[in-house]
Amino acid sequence: xxxxxKYILILLIFICACGTGDSDKVVLKFWxxxxxxxxNKLLKQKVAEFEKKNPDIRIELQNIGAQDKAMxxxxxAISSGEYPEILWFAPVYTGKIAQSGKLLAAEDFFDRGPExxxxxxxxxxxxxxxxxxxxxxxxxxTNCLAVYYNKNHFKEAGINExxxxxxxxxxxxxxxxxxxxxxxxxxxxxxxxxxxxxEWTVWTWETFLWQAGGSLLNDDRTRPMFQKQPGVExxxxxxxxxxxxxxxxxxxxxxxxxxxPFLSEQVSMMVNGPWNYPILKDxxxxxxxxxxxxxxxxxxxxxxxENLYLFKTTSEKEKAAWRFAVYVMSKDFQVDWAINTxxxxxxxxxxxxxxxxxxxxxxxFVRTFIDxxxxxxxxxxxxxxSRMSRRIGEAIEEALYRKQTPGKALQKAAEKTEEIMxx
Amino acid sequence: MSKSAKRKKWALLIYLGPAMSFLSxxxxxxxxxxxxxxxxxxxxxxxxxxxxxxSNYLGMLKDPNFYNALGNTVIYVLGTxxxxxxxxxxxxxIINRKIRAFSFYRTAIFMPVIxxxxxxxxxxxxxxxxxxxxxxxxxxxxxxxKVNWLGNPDIALFSVMSVTLWKRIGYNMVIFFAGLQxxxxxxxxxxxxxxxxxxSQFKYVTWPNLLPTTSFVxxxxxxxxxxxxxQIYVMTRGGPIGSTTTLVYYIYETAFNEFNIGYAAxxxxxxxxxxxxxxxxxxxxxxxxxx
Numbered sequence: 001x002x003x004x005x006k007y008i009l010i011l012l013i014f015i016c017a018c019g020t021g022d023s024d025k026v027v028l029k030f031w032x033x034x035x036x037x038x039x040n041k042l043l044k045q046k047v048a049e050f051e052k053k054n055p056d057i058r059i060e061l062q063n064i065g066a067q068d069k070a071m072x073x074x075x076x077a078i079s080s081g082e083y084p085e086i087l088w089f090a091p092v093y094t095g096k097i098a099q100s101g102k103l104l105a106a107e108d109f110f111d112r113g114p115e116x117x118x119x120x121x122x123x124x125x126x127x128x129x130x131x132x133x134x135x136x137x138x139x140x141x142t143n144c145l146a147v148y149y150n151k152n153h154f155k156e157a158g159i160n161e162x163x164x165x166x167x168x169x170x171x172x173x174x175x176x177x178x179x180x181x182x183x184x185x186x187x188x189x190x191x192x193x194x195x196x197x198x199e200w201t202v203w204t205w206e207t208f209l210w211q212a213g214g215s216l217l218n219d220d221r222t223r224p225m226f227q228k229q230p231g232v233e234x235x236x237x238x239x240x241x242x243x244x245x246x247x248x249x250x251x252x253x254x255x256x257x258x259x260x261p262f263l264s265e266q267v268s269m270m271v272n273g274p275w276n277y278p279i280l281k282d283x284x285x286x287x288x289x290x291x292x293x294x295x296x297x298x299x300x301x302x303x304x305x306e307n308l309y310l311f312k313t314t315s316e317k318e319k320a321a322w323r324f325a326v327y328v329m330s331k332d333f334q335v336d337w338a339i340n341t342x343x344x345x346x347x348x349x350x351x352x353x354x355x356x357x358x359x360x361x362x363x364x365f366v367r368t369f370i371d372x373x374x375x376x377x378x379x380x381x382x383x384x385x386s387r388m389s390r391r392i393g394e395a396i397e398e399a400l401y402r403k404q405t406p407g408k409a410l411q412k413a414a415e416k417t418e419e420i421m422x423x
Numbered sequence: 424m425s426k427s428a429k430r431k432k433w434a435l436l437i438y439l440g441p442a443m444s445f446l447s448x449x450x451x452x453x454x455x456x457x458x459x460x461x462x463x464x465x466x467x468x469x470x471x472x473x474x475x476x477x478s479n480y481l482g483m484l485k486d487p488n489f490y491n492a493l494g495n496t497v498i499y500v501l502g503t504x505x506x507x508x509x510x511x512x513x514x515x516x517i518i519n520r521k522i523r524a525f526s527f528y529r530t531a532i533f534m535p536v537i538x539x540x541x542x543x544x545x546x547x548x549x550x551x552x553x554x555x556x557x558x559x560x561x562x563x564x565x566x567x568x569k570v571n572w573l574g575n576p577d578i579a580l581f582s583v584m585s586v587t588l589w590k591r592i593g594y595n596m597v598i599f600f601a602g603l604q605x606x607x608x609x610x611x612x613x614x615x616x617x618x619x620x621x622x623s624q625f626k627y628v629t630w631p632n633l634l635p636t637t638s639f640v641x642x643x644x645x646x647x648x649x650x651x652x653x654q655i656y657v658m659t660r661g662g663p664i665g666s667t668t669t670l671v672y673y674i675y676e677t678a679f680n681e682f683n684i685g686y687a688a689x690x691x692x693x694x695x696x697x698x699x700x701x702x703x704x705x706x707x708x709x710x711x712x713x714x
Contacts, residue, residue, distance in 0.1 A: 072679035079467040100468035253662055398664055
């Protein structure tokens with residue numbers, strides 16, 4: 001037994017010695033759910049640049065998979081205390097996560113250096129990361145929704161101008177619905193309705209709710225409003241496209257964001273965001289373009305994107321994490337990120353920079369989204385949002401399957417939302 | 424206590440120790456914890472437990488989603504277990520006749536078992552796809568219309584059940600096949616001499632001798648069927664309109680999407696008791712028969 005013990009001892013010393021190699025660096029775990037390989041590569045590159053400028057900080061990247069399915073992972077991580085220092089996640093969950101008491105309020109760091117001017121960041125984006133009147137999370141990247149369309153289909157249907165209102169949009173969809181082999185069932189539909197109960201469906205539907213003049217919650221965000229007349233109109237509009245005018249098809253359930261029906265030319269128009277631009281650019285099979293969502297009573301789109309969540313750890317790590325956040329929101333990072341990924345910059349100086357302006361001139365596809373930001377709204381980051389969203393999703397699905405009228409389905413969802421809001 | 428008895432006790436402890444500690448840490452303790460949780464409301468984030476007595480259980484009685492999940496589970500179990508066993512037994516008997524290329528059939532039928540459930544789900548998601556799936560493509564080619572296999576709430580549960588059957592028949596078949604192999608051939612010879620035909624041979628020789636195997640397969644299949652999750656998670660996520668939400672999926676939804684942990688724990692206890700009772704009844708029934 002004597003000999004092995006000695007070896008083990010030596011091994012232990014060796015391990016300790018190796019471990020200390022990095023001990024002068026602050027190590028930050030950064031969890032994100034960026035999916036496309038190109039964007040992941042870019043992130044690594046940008047993080048390496050940050051580490052070069054800040055040799056005392058090391059960022060450990062960890063991909064936690066698709067965002068729609070990440071919530072359970074994050075919640076268990078927080079409740080077991082195994083959370084990262086930095087998290088990349090949709091701003092709408094700020095309230096939910098801030099409730100845990102483990103989230104830092106980014107606002108407290110604004111004037112603690114390095115240099116950061118909150119006036120450079122779009123106000124609406126900072127608001128989307130608020131909890132109880134205080135900014136908790138700060139924007140990493142942003143985006144919004146608009147319509148993708150198939151240029152060849154538009155030409156064949158003789159449509160020369162992008163539809164601007166609900167009526168024009170419906171008429172266009174009707175013209176774009178074609179029964180190619182005359183078997184009574186169209187092979188090409190004008191529009192794709194995102195079927196499902198998950199966030200994508202609800203996120204898309206909210207734009208129609210706002211266009212109809214409605215809102216999700218009342219002004220002090222305590223009671224549901226989506227079940228009122230505008231909500232019913234928005235849902236009826238989808239139902240009419242599908243059943244009355246028969247010019248829209250349903251997506252596969254909970255897969256309304258997938259490009260397959262659009263790329264295989266089964267639909268001519270779909271609602272989606274700017275982040276698919278690298279994929280669309282990469283193919284020359286179909287000619288595509290984008291235009292702003294049609295207006296009902298008013299113009300509206302839904303602002304998405306992701307925020308940085310900084311968690312309470314040690315003051316040293318917290319400071320380092322904030323330095324990284326400032327780096328991410330800087331003009332240089334934002335311009336590089338926006339030009340390469342299709343996301344939109346969160347920094348006004350980045351958006352108005354010469355480089356980015358030139359990029360927009362060359363890429364009208366992205367310009368649509370930048371222009372739409374003017375009438376964009378963000379989802380209210382209340383703690384109960386995710387549960388309310390699921391209730392709305394269930395109502396939309398019941399109505400789309402015609403198991404329930406839009407009015408009754410939304411009413412039921414509103415009653416359940418009342419309960420959620422009271423908790 | 425004599426020395427040898429003492430030694431025996433130690434030996435028992437050493438042999439059973441690893442398995443018992445594994446079981447306690449990963450099965451028994453969690454079950455007890457779950458039982459406790461079902462009387463609480465637990466906010467995972469802040470870590471606050473508040474005792475709510477029986478309210479989780481009482482809430483279940485008034486919850487239409489719970490009844491929906493229970494109903495779907497019953498359909499799912501009744502639909503997959505008897506059919507899956509009967510088909511597997513039939514195939515095992517046929518293959519046992521040493522038909523030509525029987526090992527090829529055996530392998531082919533067993534193949535789905537070794538594919539992971541999540542992968543199976545994705546494969547069938549493609550096959551079932553409404554627009555581009557091969558199944559609808561074939562239906563259209565032979566002049567029948569398209570069917571919305573996973574999108575139609577009246578059909579979706581049966582589509583999922585078919586996938587389960589596809590996967591489970593192979594597993595059952597191999598066990599039945601093994602059971603058939605150990606039945607002594609003399610018994611069949613004796614039956615033949617007595618003039619028994621294939622049908623009577625099955626009834627009086629195969630079936631009774633296969634009883635221990637059948638009982639094992641039934642218990643395992645029932646437990647499997649009650650806890651099937653992956654194919655539902657991958658293929659339908661419990662929808663459309665809750666039509667494929669079984670109890671296990673409902674537990675997952677309530678716990679990890681709604682974060683209503685206490686309520687999910689209560690539903691889990693109901694499922695636990697249900698499976699316990701069924702297993703107990705079966706073990707009693709079969710051991711009485713075997714005696």
